[in-house]
Amino acid sequence: MTRRIVTGAHYGLRDWLAQRTTAGIMAIYSVIALVVFVSNKNLTYGVWRDLFSQGWMRVATLLFMASLAWHAWVGVRDILMDYIKPDGLRLSLQVLTLLTLASYIGWTIQILWR
Amino acid sequence: MSPAAVKKVRPKYLNLQALIFEIRLPVPGWVSILHRISGALLFVAIVWLLWMLDRSLTSEAAFERIRHNANLWPVKLSLLALIWAYCHHFFAGIRYLLLDLDKGIDLKTARLTSWLVLAASLLLTAWLGWKLW
Numbered sequence: 001m002t003r004r005i006v007t008g009a010h011y012g013l014r015d016w017l018a019q020r021t022t023a024g025i026m027a028i029y030s031v032i033a034l035v036v037f038v039s040n041k042n043l044t045y046g047v048w049r050d051l052f053s054q055g056w057m058r059v060a061t062l063l064f065m066a067s068l069a070w071h072a073w074v075g076v077r078d079i080l081m082d083y084i085k086p087d088g089l090r091l092s093l094q095v096l097t098l099l100t101l102a103s104y105i106g107w108t109i110q111i112l113w114r
Numbered sequence: 115m116s117p118a119a120v121k122k123v124r125p126k127y128l129n130l131q132a133l134i135f136e137i138r139l140p141v142p143g144w145v146s147i148l149h150r151i152s153g154a155l156l157f158v159a160i161v162w163l164l165w166m167l168d169r170s171l172t173s174e175a176a177f178e179r180i181r182h183n184a185n186l187w188p189v190k191l192s193l194l195a196l197i198w199a200y201c202h203h204f205f206a207g208i209r210y211l212l213l214d215l216d217k218g219i220d221l222k223t224a225r226l227t228s229w230l231v232l233a234a235s236l237l238l239t240a241w242l243g244w245k246l247w
Contacts, residue, residue, distance in 0.1 A: 020214070023207050030204060038245070045170075045177040052171055068160070075153050104160055111168045 019074040022067035029064040058112045065108040069101040141228040148232075149206040152199035159196050190247065197242050201235035 006013075040047055051057055076097045084090040139147070169176045183189050209227050212218055218227050 020211060023211070027204065027208070030200075045174040048177065049171060072153075072157050072160070075150075076157055079150065079154060104164060107164055107168070111164070111171060114171070 015074045015077075019071055022071040025067040026064055026071065029060055029067075032060070052112065061112060062105075062108060065105055069105055073098065073101055140225070141232070142224050145206050145209070145228045145231050148202055149210075152203045152206075155199045156196065156203060159199075163196070185247065193246075194239065194243050198235060198239040201238045201242075202231070205231040205234045205238075 036051065037043070052061070077094060080090055080093050080097070084093060166180055170180050171177075184193060209218075209231050212227075213224075218224055
């Protein structure tokens with residue numbers, strides 16, 4: 001066990017924790033989705049539409065998408081920090097990633113509450 | 115010529131042959147890099163998957179068209195690759211959560227769980243592919 005005084009803005013710890021919390025949320029959703037998928041022998045349009053017209057499914061799916069966005073932000077940012085060295089390019093790609101993920105959340109809301 | 119001037123023959127390891135056949139990434143390393151690759155792949159694929167969800171919920175005709183297109187082999191292959199990426203990311207992720215809790219950090223267990231992650235993700239992909247098509 002290392003004892004040391006942690007200084008700084010602590011956003012590293014926050015992102016680390018966020019990535020794991022969102023992973024847990026998505027894992028639970030995935031298992032539920034798998035059970036739904038396996039228990040429906042014949043997945044027709046009617047079954048599919050009814051599933052996504054239920055309140056809990058809409059909220060759970062939006063929660064999944066929000067978790068995915070946060071999780072992917074931490075992961076993609078890690079990848080960009082590892083491989084993209086020029087500051088300007090890295091910052092541009094990071095901003096692009098954030099905008100893309102934010103628009104995915106907007107799109108998901110549109111899909112779910114149409 | 116003095117003995118010092120005689121060039122010592124040293125093994126060279128940074129050639130293509132060495133990179134392909136001799137320097138090998140340990141299994142936990144493979145799980146790690148595949149975790150990153152599968153994550154990047156899934157990030158890139160979000161737009162396609164969201165688009166399919168969007169279409170599939172608009173009308174019965176659109177739903178059936180997606181189902182029909184999923185049977186075309188390039189689409190099927192891409193979907194299978196994404197299913198594998200999801201499964202791998204899922205199992206490797208659980209392994210990392212356990213490593214965070216100091217579970218399975220000794221070399222033997224770490225290698226064993228790496229093999230388990232690789233096997234489980236391939237098996238689940240095969241099973242889901244069999245179920246879907």
